[in-house]
Amino acid sequence: MGGSDSRPQTPPRQRTPSPPRPSPVFDEPWRKMPWGNKHDLEETLRNFKLSNPDVKFVRILIVGEVGAGKSSFINSINDAFQGRITSGALVDATSGTSFTKVYKTHNIRGKDNSILPFVFNDIMGLEPADNHGAHVQDIVSALRGFLKEGYKFNPVNPVSEDDNNYKYNPRVSDQTFCLINIISANDVSRMDDKVVQKMKKIREEASKYNMPQVIIMTKVDAACPLVKEDLTKVYTSNKVKELMQQCSNLLGVPMNNIFPVKNYHEELDTDVNMDVLILKAFDQIVNVANDALIDLNHCDENE
Template sequence: MASALRNYWFPSVPSAVLEKPWRETVWTNRDQMVEKLRTFPLNDPEFGMIRILLHGPVGAGKSSVINSVKSAFAGRVVMSVLVASLSDISFTSKYETHYIKEGEGRSPFVFNDIMGLEAQESRGVHIDDIISALKGHIPEGYEFNPNVFLTNSKPEYVKDPKLSDKVHCLVSVVSADKISMMSKEITAKMRTVRDKASILGIPQIVVMTMVDIACPEVARDLKNIYRSKEIKSKMETCSNVLGVPMTCILPVKNYHEETQMNNDIDVLVLEAMTKIVEVANDYIWHLQQKKKTLS
């Protein structure tokens, strides 16, 4: 009987990770990446800084992305942007600029966080407010109202925004473990915002969070992220749902439970930031050339 069992063929279970990564990452250049971003030369120094707008569904981790970038720059876990413990409630209620401190100064880019999107029309940020933010019409500290969006008849509406007030890169933040369950209402809202950004010429990047929740192999070892079949599948789903190319989808793990710094978390976050800053800087160059043509 034992001999018969030994000779019985059992099909092998397919591996959850590929032998070779489908996207290359250098896991040892964290410090060089930080220095590159700290000293990043803007194509038009008059802009002062690159403005990055984060948007996406409630609970996708927009505020945590900002905290993770701040942590990578500070060399310690930073939680200066408050994050809700309940993922179905948007903690962000005001339009606020977040600066990244570096030494005695600050980095050449800033974030603007915004209230999360929800399926119901009476909840979450109104897409017209997101579009106004893209154009620089939303003032600092503006309190979002899901039922009433800011119009040019309101006194707080910024009628003549400077180029530095406008958004130079739209970053859609989505959760890897929930991308396939995202409602058609939220998907439609995100596509509407993306379409408007495209008309304005604003570059767009997708940051995919919570990769460790979506894939056990990545939770075990973050370096498996570009060998993971599950993460690649999630990114392909995201590409189809939002209509963005795979090259513009950047998976990251935010600092969440960690109290100590983690090199692999930093590298993925800094890779994403490098891509965001580069495409935003290209957009600034385009605006600069357009201004020269008109002058």
């Protein structure tokens, strides 16, 4: 039998519209920066007074994966202070293995070549394999001031108390007062799990001694086209904030102790905005390191 189909027709299924993609840019910077005001930052750091008059400088230790920019960050701080490109900490852009082989102290100098009251120690880079890169135990020894200047890192056999490079009864100035974890913005999401576990173990050891810890997120311009075009957009970039949050989730360092920077790499002259970003991060590092020194002073007074 013929006739029309009287069954109700199902209306065509409508596609649910995709949620709007988040804007790559915040309307307002979510962290204030004194762009263009390098002078005040620089003067504050030059005139910084440590909380203990018997301590000439505070020691800051830098750790991170090979190629993350540890030595370049030290050089970039010196560049910002001296107003020229320097090369105190040697950098290798080609080998893919750590260029730092020995434990060495790097001073931060002003334009007049005066030594500021902060020193950095650069460590052999971390690598996934246990027989390559810095041994975690050597970094723990460095944190507590047990490594002698010039100690040659051995990826397989860390320093022991019987070693000539082991320093007994380290002075206060031999001890570390801030641990800096260097992470490349390009590599946050693809860092090797074994490297991350090594960094976490170092963090755990540092936490036992109430040592402040920060993350310097390098190569931020390479990770975000907006920032590559204009560095002053770093704190309006959604991408940068996402990467910082990934760093925080990775190591457990709070966001207010994470600082995105662009190290000097191919430049021939310094740049005021790069300097401001670097010096602002350094200012925070110096203050938390000095806070740790204050806490140590209080502990000594209460003993």
